[in-house]
Amino acid sequence: MTNDTENARAARLKEAVEKGPLNMNEIAEELGVARTSVLNWKRRGAINIDNLKGIAELTGYRFWWLAFGEGPKTYSEADGVSNQSPLTDVAKASPEHARLIECISHLTRIRVLTPELAEGITATLNAVAASKKD
Template sequence: MDTHEGFLNRLNEAIKDGDAKQVRIAEYCDVSEQAVARWKRKGQISKNNLFSLSEISGYRYLWIKHGTGTKRISSVSENRREYMEEENAKVYYARDTDTESSEVEQLIEAIRKAHATKVLSDQSITHLASFIKTLTNR
């Protein structure tokens, strides 16, 4: 049986050792740095913020929450699917999910994470968005 202390340890590991610094985590989750510090101290975090933390830290949602399975995300779409199943959330797609849409989703998530961790600057995102618009305007 998992304990609050176990959860708190995993949460802290994801925050401290993950792919993003605390300030970037706060920005990505749209909370203050003080809120992230409270998560670390008290272990009180919403499911949505826990999922966002998993995305930006690179740690799997279910591992942080329950300590089950592997620590690190190997597939962004698999982490999202596990989250949706765990929380009985519903997601609706405009079209059937297939390999191509899964790759697109992974690309979008990679760009989102790279921007949140400041690997991609705002200017780089602007240029990338302009490039994608030129492709879709053909």
């Protein structure tokens, strides 16, 4: 592989890691690698296929775009859907909202926030909203 190819891949990996939903520590933890490995991927672009697939899954960036720079960056771009999640608007409402979204995301990843628990929290929030209408 040429240095130009690796440098271009490094730029794509850097974008995915920095703009994706997880920070470098979380990516490293999810993939079972050291944080310095993620840092090296961003700097050098040299990454094995399994970790590249993992980065794609964790960041929402398409594997083919990360590997070769071809096609849409994300699946939402491929589908013609806005790349911005509705959660982005919620997170921008206040630092407290952003922390709530971050907490929900983390608890979901580590499988503490189960579908049943999420349903209970949703019902509680809906009840609070309904009480405010009265």
